Amino acid sequence: MKPEYRFRDIEAKWQKKWEEAGTFASREVEGAPRYYCLEMFPYPSGRIHMGHVRNYSIGDVIARFKKMKGFNVLHPIGWDALGLPAENAAIKHGVHPHQWTMENIDYMRSQLKKMGFSYDWSREISTCDPGYYRWNQWIFLQLYKRGLAYRKKSWVNWCPQCQTVLANEQVISGCCWRCDAQAEQKEMEQWFLKITAYAEELLSGHEKLVKWPEHVLIMQKNWIGKSEGTTVSFPVVDREEVIDVFTTRVDTIYGATFLALAPDHPLTLKLLERSPQKDRLVKWVKDQIAQRSLHREEPEERKEGIDTGQRAVNPYNGEEIPIWIVNYVLMDYGTGAIMAVPAHDARDFEFARQYNLEIREVIVPSGFAEREESELETAFEEYGVLVNSGPFSGLESRRAIEEMTKLAEEKGFGHRSILYRLRDWGISRQRYWGTPIPIVYCQRCGVVGVPEEELPVVLPSDVEFKGLEGSPLEKVASFTNTTCPQCGGPARRETDTMDTFFDSSWYYFRYCSPHESSQPFNPQLGAYWMPVDLYIGGVEHAILHLIYARFFCKVLRDLGLTKEDEPFPHLLAQGMVTKDGAAMSKSRGNVVDPDEMIQKYGADTLRLFILFAAPPEKEFAWNEKGIEGCFRFLNRLWTYFIDHLDIFEEKTASSTSTAPSSDSGRRLKTKVHQTIKKVTEDIEQRYHLNTAISAIMELFNLLKKEGETLKKNPEGRALLRETMESILLLLNPFAPHLGEELWAMTGHRAMLAETPWPKFDPQWAEEEKVTIVVQVNGKLRDKLEMAKDSEDRLVREEALKLPKIQKYLQGQTPKKVIYIPNKLVNIVL
């Protein structure tokens, strides 16, 4: 009776062996190059999903491959364990967030172990551990000391029914996601991190990220949104005040027919004071503010505005133009005020038409002298030549921008300026399950940071979760009532917790010394492991997480903890896992559970399939039949080995040194070395794991074919043994359990995981003979077998001699014969 492929037993057996032997524990050893392979750590939502399986399978192939290549590999895992779902579970099911999270972590850890991932479990971290979030607090205090963390009033979404702040994602078409009440805008004190201080460096740092996918860099670039332009001051007529506007198109300023302020601009109410219709207009402004950001979900919002009756002076030509308050100008970008140039801005154009305001053309396309006085159908937003612009008429836009800005600087009514779309990062959350912000409010001393030696500020565990009112922490008197660290007087503790993106912004440093207790991480160990050599994760984090993490790395650098400017020089953005044309989701009911697949086919099959069916960066469409194909492949492999175990019992001489005497042997040996080359390059350079796997399949197919004759003599049997060993070595990163089992069954003592990656012999990896394609007028007509690197003239002659080619020539002399060495001959008639 032949042993079956009992994958459940095999997988459990080797997982245990790896754990007992500490095979994947990373060490900081001299003499070997280091490699830090990191996958985005999961949120412990309950169970792992196929996206995790894919992400972590890709990482595991790289980690195991690098280990076999002789690197000291750091391949850690942990838990992004703080966050809203835990608190919602508490509200819904009455489980404490801590308990809920811990149970999820325990289950998901067991799932990851069942997948056989080569993690160094001794470095496992969890962000809800006070030993971790204490360093969130420490970092926050350093930021606070440097003015990079500050408090500011800002507008937030507020549900009047639930008495709590809502995140943007929790406002569904203007209403609270939980109680459906109309959400309001409320101004609250919030903590912010000054990421804008690093805007320029976050942008220029992209130049170092040559190994990031282009589209991720573009998304970040757009998010940071740098624009260069001019700030111009418009004095208000008969008043002290001056209105600053920012524009990238100062060349259009002679076409500015009004100024437009955001409803929440600080000058708005002042300007309305003298208006006869003051009450009505002020009410309009307040309504606009209250509704603001609710229509961010509805882009087709109608433009509205009111005339303040006040006027401002265009400093370039002294013209007085009206000042309007409009709903399409945003207070939190630029100065909150714009010069409106209807002829050359689509939004101003739309607004001016609606309110019958003047549309004055000052730019014409270059090549047109001056346009006929005709109705403009749309705003002309491109660069062109200035007209009706006083001394600047006739200049080209770009030139005009330069000169006009220069003039403003000379006369003192304006200057060059750079603006970023990037906003400071609001990190306050009125939630329990997050890191407490380490701040105390003292009646005498004001805002006081908790002293470092008192950290961590630990989350109280005795808290009620009713989900009805604001932060649960506000109701815990033992937490909020405290004493001022400066004066010892009575004080109130900050009850806001941190956005969980804070936690994930530096966790990759923590892995370098996860048990460090006197600082966030040990700088020497950080210097040893950082930067991360390969960071793998979903593209959905292209902006938020990856910008925050880059920001934190720079902050930690400025704090002297690291020398790295960029934490992740190489990013692999993996594609989504879909089924039936849509992302897997519970609501769609198209979720495939990894547990079921492990149970049915085993972890090796699941890993192999999820890597085989598509390259990592592309979308992966789940298909039940596909996984069966991979299962069959592993079964065929297993059976073949079992049937040929006797080959490994013989003590035949190794065939590595000599060339096989048969054609079969030469074909197989060539294929072995070609496959080693291809698999190595596919993993190392292209990360195209799907083609690496298919190359291994091809080799196995040829082994089966050629093996029939080869196994009849000792020389052939030695080659078969060598081939089979190569297959196990090459397959190890993909299907490590099966590999280890067969490796042991074929008499190897050392673990496969600890065995060096095979090397290819370039002589064998190259064909001795090449097939040369023969084309006539670019069409394939015949093929020619030639020795590699045959002489030019010889190949051309042979090609022309071919009977099929003769037929096409019909005695003509070719106009031209093109020869691409070892590839093709093209005969042009």
Place this chain on the structure above:
RNA sequence: GCCGGGGUGGCGGAAUUGGUAGACGCAAAGGACUUAAAAUCCUUUGGAAGCCGCGCUUCCGUGUGGGUUCGAGUCCCACCCUCGGCACCA
């Protein structure tokens, strides 16, 4: 609207620098084994036409239409479809 990715057999995909389109796998069809089925193994498989005929020949074929080139899935221009990101950012 702006920015970006993608469109290749019945399906997932391969073709790495402009040089044999369809590797590998799935599905399908036929055959072997079997009392039978499953499993397994073998063969065939882009489309069309032809041929004294079981293998070869010819033509067509990588979203559409043009272009560059001896040669284009790959480069250029225009368009269509699709997926993602941003969305009053001055």
